[in-house]
Amino acid sequence: MTDDIRPKPHTVxxxxxxxxxxxxxxxxxxxxxxxxxxxMHWIDIVxxxxxxxxxxxxxVTASVDQLDFLSPVKLGEAVLLEAQVNRVxxxxxxxxxxxxxxxxxxxxxxxxxxxxxxxVGLNAEGNPSRMPxxxxxxxxxxxxxxxxxxxxRVRLERRRKILEEKRT
Ligand SMILES: CC(C)(COP(=O)(O)OP(=O)(O)OC[C@H]1O[C@@H](n2cnc3c(N)ncnc32)[C@H](O)[C@@H]1OP(=O)(O)O)[C@@H](O)C(=O)NCCC(=O)NCCS
Numbered sequence: 001m002t003d004d005i006r007p008k009p010h011t012v013x014x015x016x017x018x019x020x021x022x023x024x025x026x027x028x029x030x031x032x033x034x035x036x037x038x039x040m041h042w043i044d045i046v047x048x049x050x051x052x053x054x055x056x057x058x059x060v061t062a063s064v065d066q067l068d069f070l071s072p073v074k075l076g077e078a079v080l081l082e083a084q085v086n087r088v089x090x091x092x093x094x095x096x097x098x099x100x101x102x103x104x105x106x107x108x109x110x111x112x113x114x115x116x117x118x119x120v121g122l123n124a125e126g127n128p129s130r131m132p133x134x135x136x137x138x139x140x141x142x143x144x145x146x147x148x149x150x151x152x153r154v155r156l157e158r159r160r161k162i163l164e165e166k167r168t
Contacts, residue, residue, distance in 0.1 A: 007056075009133035012141045015054035016084045019046045023077050034073035039099065039113070040064070042081055047095040047117040050083035054093065055131040057121030062092060063155055065116040071101075073112060078102040080109070084141075087148035091128035092120045094148045116151055 019042065021027075027038045044061055051059035073079055080100040087094050099113035123129035136145040 007132040009135050010054055011135045011137055012084050012086075013137065015050050015134075016082065017046050017050040017053060019049075019081045019083075021079045021081070023073055023075050023079060025075060028075050031072075032075040034075075034077075034079070036067075036069055039069075039073070039079070040067065042079065043067075043097045043099065043113075043115045044117065046081040046083040047097050047115075048119060050085055050095050051093055051119035051121070054085045054088075054134065055121045057123065057129055057131065059119040059121050062118045062120045063159070064118075065151065065155065067113065067115055070112060071110065073101040076104075078104055079112075084144075085134045086116070086141075086144040087152075088131050088134045089152060090130055092118050093131055093134070094118055094151065096144060116148075118152075118155065 021042055023034050027034055029035055044064070048059050048061065078101070080102060081097055082100075083095050083097045085093050086096045095117050097115045097117065098111065099115070100109050101112045102109040121129050121131045134145075136142045
């Protein structure tokens with residue numbers, strides 16, 4: 001950590017990013033379902049954009065929490081991804097990405113997935129750098145802000161165990 005002065009805080013809304021993708025043949029498996037890896041790629045991209053929009057730093061993915069694919073997304077459906085900064089820690093922050101699938105012909109829209117990612121902001125020398133705090137404004141944003149602390153505890157504990165196992 002190299003920077004001492006933390007820049008001005010921003011609201012959650014200021015760095016929210018929405019992205020829409022159309023599921024094309026190259027995005028699917030032989031059953032015509034969206035590939036999990038393609039969805040993970042989109043989640044990572046939209047999350048990184050939100051983290052960078054908030055911090056004005058190059059942000060790298062430090063971790064992705066568990067991902068459950070609840071129902072298949074079919075060829076020809078639209079995927080709507082919405083990313084927001086839930087909480088900033090020091091040099092890292094948590095982004096939540098909500099994923100919806102939409103049948104463009106029927107208009108039916110379903111919540112397909114939620115992912116939590118941790119990004120670390122790097123300065124020009126490539127070192128982790130402190131990030132501006134985020135200001136939750138709505139009830140939902142405040143709830144996510146509170147829950148993010150416990151999620152961080154769990155993922156740092158998991159990381160500690162992995163590093164410990166590596167050493168032994
Ligand atoms: C992420 C990375 C920059 C962290 O660097 P590091 O030298 O381990 O730095 P630190 O231990 O000081 O950690 C920096 C911050 O990252 C957080 N962090 C690191 N690993 C983490 C993990 N697995 N999960 C959650 N947070 C993590 C730390 O808690 C710390 O956050 P804080 O300052 O807000 O408390 C480094 O591990 C890296 O470059 N990883 C590869 C990133 C990458 O290539 N991503 C693309 C996927 S292939």
